[in-house]
Amino acid sequence: MKKLLFVLFIVFALSCTKQTDLSDSIYIYDNEYPELPAYSEWGYNTFGANYDRSVFMYSRNEIPLKVTLKENRLAFIFQGGDGNYSNNYLALRFIIPDSNVKVYQDLLVYNDSIIDLTSETITVEMISKGNSEIIDILEGELYFKRSQNVFVDDVEQEIILSGYFNLKFVMNEIPSNMSEGRFDFGVNNQNFYNLK
Template identity: 30%
Template sequence: MERRKHIYFVALILAVAAITSSCAYDSYELSKTVFIPDYENPGLPIYSEWGYNTFGMYIDRSTFVSTDHILPSKIIVNPDTFNIRLSGFYQSVSTTLTISVIGYAPRDYPDLISLNDSTINLKEDNCIITLGKKSEKAVKLPIIDGYITFKKAQNLYVDNELSKTILSGTIQFRTFFDGEPVAITNGRFDLGIGYENFYYYVR
């Protein structure tokens, strides 16, 4: 009888460990970048709505894309401004593009579904865009025109528990780099936002 109890206890411990390991694995898998090439737009990931944690765009003829080595996105709200940061590589240099929208302030990542099927005019809608390369100070970009469209915002559940909010959409705008006009085109993003990359705080 005691031996049977011992076997049952060991089996229970192993089951709990397996479940815990599975949950940790699922969380890890959901945070990975899945880069599927878009052969019609070389160097960019395909447009997707599956939470692949990718983004990409052309800056004139160069690519600015997410990588496996850098967390591709962070959202920081503080407290009346929504900042979405896209980090990747541009011309072989780690680069971060930040889009700030004044007046939009979700308190937690599930609230991001309010962005579903919405477009923000980057020229007119109280927006500020900055670009920073490596350890250089970020530079504010003057916007000629452009937009960011959140085609789909959806909550992702794993085992009936909210895991991520997926933001998918497109972006394009025209600006100046060092006085030279440039166009950001064919921009697309598919981002999983959760506990590890959503921050709301009051300074």
């Protein structure tokens, strides 16, 4: 009877699956760090990093990346959770001065570029449980290894940003470490906001 219920549950779960499209998140686990998504450049809409003894990961409930543009300051907001499969909302906002990006297609200029997070012009905020706090970066970088324009059926569809990140920081006088961070995002008008 238990087996039957299990099979029925599987069938039910499969029948409730989300639509799989470019906007969905596709988790391909990393062989070396199975709790993190493998590095990819397909626009799988995932990110993850070791966060002390836990992980900072994308979650199914949040759009993993939002990009905002306001007064020549570009913000990359990584939205996910603290810990695998948790509902503890956690986000990092990397705010970068940029006067060149006007539309999401302009993000191509970030191809193979490294943002030094210790720079005074860079602000990093951590957002959790509705609270936003600027964190002191001890060391860290945001590396856009690849920025590419994706065409689907010969129609321009989105920009894919892929790369790595890591940072050591202090928050509430407690130092923490995020390492082995990797991301693979698709950006288009759905998650690019010009706040003006």
